Amino acid sequence: MLLAIAFLSAVMAILTTAVLTMAQWKIQRLRTIPIPATEWQAPAVSIIVAARNESRDIEQAMRSLLQLPYKPLQITIVNDRSTDETGQILDRLAAAHPRLNVVHLQSLPDGWLGKNYAQHLGAQRSDGRWLLFTDADIVFQPTALQRAVWLAEEQGLDHLAATPKVNVQGFLLNALVATFAVFFKAYFRPWRARNPRSKAFIGIGAFNLVRAEAYQQIGGHERLRMRPDDDVKLGKVLKHSGFSQDFVVAPDMLSVRWYGSVGELICGLEKNSFAGVEYNPWTVIASTATVLLFHVGPFIGVFLTTGLTQILFAIAVGLWWFCCAQACRDFKQSSWYGVGYPVAALLLVYVQWRTMILNYWLGGIRWRDTFYSLDELRKNRV
16 A cells, blocks of 8 residues: 555656646746837736735835836726725825826625725726736836736737746745645646647736736626635636737746745635635545655655655655645745755645635635625636
8 A cells, every 4th residue: 555655646746846846847937038128119007906905015005106117107096995004104205206097996786895996996997908917015126027028929829828936935935835836836837838729828917917908808806706726716707708928937027925924825815725726625525635645655654664664655745845845946945945845845734624614614614704605606617
């Protein structure tokens, strides 16, 4: 039995490592995209931000948008019923920067998640040829938007997603970021999103650049009214509606200060961890068994076995560490954080189970100080 588990662990690790390593050659980095020539006729872009209680990070993020040299540019930020100083900060910035359009949302229509409605409303108030949906804590480097729009136009894309550098403090949080990236890439295979014959799709909340015409044709965020994972599902709706998309990594161009502690991360992922598996407990059970047996198990088995079984477990351990170290490099982190892979994998399993149990116990989720029932959430299948 142990030999079979060791064999399957090694095979899974070999295949995953091979796929992810080859993918490194297929995924572009935004910093390698050239800055367009001065005579390039840049299309109008509207940046749309939904913000609620973001007073910690929003000023730095907004100032990074305001210093973008891109023209013509429209910036619309929807203050989603904030109870902290977010609204005052935005009004102060808007008074000094007229191109910052602030919309204060006072109430939420029935059947909508707050962030999703704020994005939908922001898009209705925008008239750019391209719409960029980004989060209220993302810091942009000056040339990020120019490079991204030029790439999208040159490749004839309808949607371009980009991942930022995730700034966290401490060994465990950094290991969690890298481990999550391994699972995310292995599951979504974002490098295949550009292939129209593939069902693979991608969407990133930090940077979803969408052609306005494509966004309007899918009905905006209407089909995502109750999706906590709206960013990924926006990519799915676009791809499955026949629109072209691609994915780039952009740790040199975009950054975000993520959760400040492991406790914050656990609570922060409550809103969408169960949604990501379509609220299916059997998927949670199957994924848990896979992680425990083939991702965490080898780190234990390598010390408890001998002979061929131990060798196979050791191969799996080495390759999972390699995958995690590779993800660390993608995010410009120290490769040593990869050592935390098994602990981080266990913690992600805990997050998944905690989220599922809370969803059933509470009968839904509480997000941005609003409660949404599990029955409502489940009805919005995408």
